[in-house]
Amino acid sequence: MKTKIALLIVMIAVLLTFQASAGCGKWVVRENTDYLEDPIFDDAVEDSTGQSATANVAGKMNKVEGNTTSVEEKAYAIDIAGKWRFKLQSDLEGALDLILIQSSDRLQGYGTLEERGSVIPATATGIISKDAVSLDVKLSREKKDYRLDLTLVNGTLEGSYELYESDKLAGKGNATANKAAA
16 A cells, blocks of 8 residues: 555656646747747748847847947838738638737737638748738648738738648638727
């Protein structure tokens, strides 16, 4: 009986100290906000700012060139943080409801895709440059990715999208988005 209790205590201790490996991601602190570690988002940031760029708290980009550091002011003309409804227009009509979180020129968000009567959870990452927005939306239950290239026109995002299934182009069409009322 004492052996069973000792074994039970050891098993409980192991379970309490064992690091969860459910594939939920790692938490990383960025600019006083927690985000899930996302290699695709990190690659997109690196592509947009370069390998030797780092963001400081004031929102300026520090570019390291040789032994000197120059500071560039980035003008972010648009603020698109909030809840948006994207209408995807092609042979297969669909709609994306996304909540976007903006940090300087970076976007991250989550939401759902409504398509053919089903609702599928989605995550989004993206980049803003002046009045242009690029978003990559991944569906959690399917191997589908939407890549949207949009421009802000009178408070509406307008542009196009490409649908990729298993990394192959499966369709394209127009996309428009309106910000949901608060």
